[in-house]
Amino acid sequence: MDDSGKPHDPQEPAPHRPPEPPEPAKDTKGPKAPPPGQKAGGGILMGRPFGVPVYVAPSWFLVAALITWVFGGQLERVLPELGTARYLVSLFFAVAFYASVLVHELAHTVAALRFKLPVRRIQLQFFGGVSEIEKESESPGREFILAFVGPLLSLVLAGVFYAGMHLVEPGTVPGVLVAGLMISNLIVAVFNLLPGLPLDGGRMLRAIVWKITGKPMSGTIAAAWIGRALAVTVLIGLPLLTHTGALGNDRPDIGSSDSLTDALLAAILAAIIWTGAGNSLRMARLRERLPDLTARTLTRRAVPVETATPLSEALRRANDAGARALVVVDPQGSPTALVRETAIVGVPDHRRPWVAVGTLAQDLRDGMRVSAELAGEDLLEYLRATPATEYLVVEETGEIYGVLSTADVERAFVSAMARKAA
Numbered sequence: 571m572d573d574s575g576k577p578h579d580p581q582e583p584a585p586h587r588p589p590e591p592p593e594p595a596k597d598t599k600g601p602k603a604p605p606p607g608q609k610a611g612g613g614i615l616m617g618r619p620f621g622v623p624v625y626v627a628p629s630w631f632l633v634a635a636l637i638t639w640v641f642g643g644q645l646e647r648v649l650p651e652l653g654t655a656r657y658l659v660s661l662f663f664a665v666a667f668y669a670s671v672l673v674h675e676l677a678h679t680v681a682a683l684r685f686k687l688p689v690r691r692i693q694l695q696f697f698g699g700v701s702e703i704e705k706e707s708e709s710p711g712r713e714f715i716l717a718f719v720g721p722l723l724s725l726v727l728a729g730v731f732y733a734g735m736h737l738v739e740p741g742t743v744p745g746v747l748v749a750g751l752m753i754s755n756l757i758v759a760v761f762n763l764l765p766g767l768p769l770d771g772g773r774m775l776r777a778i779v780w781k782i783t784g785k786p787m788s789g790t791i792a793a794a795w796i797g798r799a800l801a802v803t804v805l806i807g808l809p810l811l812t813h814t815g816a817l818g819n820d821r822p823d824i825g826s827s828d829s830l831t832d833a834l835l836a837a838i839l840a841a842i843i844w845t846g847a848g849n850s851l852r853m854a855r856l857r858e859r860l861p862d863l864t865a866r867t868l869t870r871r872a873v874p875v876e877t878a879t880p881l882s883e884a885l886r887r888a889n890d891a892g893a894r895a896l897v898v899v900d901p902q903g904s905p906t907a908l909v910r911e912t913a914i915v916g917v918p919d920h921r922r923p924w925v926a927v928g929t930l931a932q933d934l935r936d937g938m939r940v941s942a943e944l945a946g947e948d949l950l951e952y953l954r955a956t957p958a959t960e961y962l963v964v965e966e967t968g969e970i971y972g973v974l975s976t977a978d979v980e981r982a983f984v985s986a987m988a989r990k991a992a
């Protein structure tokens with residue numbers, strides 16, 4: 571508070587969530603840049619397996635249409651008698667393929683829940699899916715398992731569909747669908763095992779380097795740079811492979827529509843991998859700064875006042891004590907409410923001797939008491955789970971330490987990000 575009795579740097583108290591903790595453990599099927607800070611939602615809710623919401627993002631419909639068109643062209647050559655019905659079969663394939671992607675993501679989710687790591691959501695979107703795991707793995711062994719189970723389930727699915735190929739007639743609709751799902755799941759598994767972030771193989775590499783060096787950051791740096799090298803390889807190598815016919819397809823002429831499509835696909839894949847690797851590296855570097863965000867260092871010193879205390883008197887006591895917050899206590903000295911900073915600003919100076927602090931206070935409710943020892947991701951996650959504008963910070967003994975303002979946490983978080991971006 572300044573000499574006039576007004577709180578320093580007032581902020582608007584509209585309820586809002588504190589900054590989201592960085593999302594360190596996002597498991598991707600296929601090259602997918604994790605969306606840092608993105609909130610739950612952003613698509614159609616399809617269900618809650620294991621209590622985790624599954625969303626289909628709008629971008630999924632774009633890739634579903636692309637798969638339908640491309641696979642439909644393949645069916646025209648294999649099963650020309652289908653006519654336009656081939657696009658219905660292709661759409662079924664697109665849905666079945668993304669059901670396989672969902673199984674891949676559920677593998678990550680089940681492993682995370684097994685390790686008591688909260689999972690915010692699963693989202694199916696362009697080029698795959700993402701399991702948004704809110705906590706970092708506690709050990710490199712768990713990190714490795716958490717990353718490996720996704721490709722493992724995709725390999726299992728490929729094996730199941732391979733066995734299914736012996737139960738259907740080749741050259742029929744079921745035969746083509748089962749073969750396509752076998753190949754697509756095999757590609758998903760192999761691609762995800764490539765050792766570069768943000769792919770599962772990159773997280774596995776990160777775990778190995780973490781285990782060897784004892785430093786998770788060293789693993790992140792290694793896997794992120796290999797991910798960037800992988801992006802360049804995809805950008806250059808995929809068009810070359812398709813042009814030379816090394817993938818078993820006809821050699822397209824340079825400048826043909828097929829060649830341009832291959833180049834565009836390679837560019838998109840490379841951009842997504844490069845961006846995902848960079849995001850993983852930035853979030854890891856930010857995570858190094860998070861321990862500096864402690865409730866104790868961000869807390870404003872507070873003075874206790876009783877509910878009938880005039881606002882002018884309460885502000886005088888706060889200024890004399892060098893405090894910047896007011897806590898309402900009962901006659902026994904137990905805290906009952908916090909005086910809202912913006913409510914103080916709204917009271918004119920000439921009215922303050924006649925306004926009791928209790929009329930400007932917000933009752934303490936569950937979740938508004940924060941331990942002074944909370945720090946880093948634990949602090950951010952606690953505030954995110956119980957949003958408010960101010961919190962009472964207490965010692966382990968229950969003694970009042972002060973008041974933590976969400977605005978102060980946000981400024982510190984943004985400052986930490988700015989220092990890492992510089």
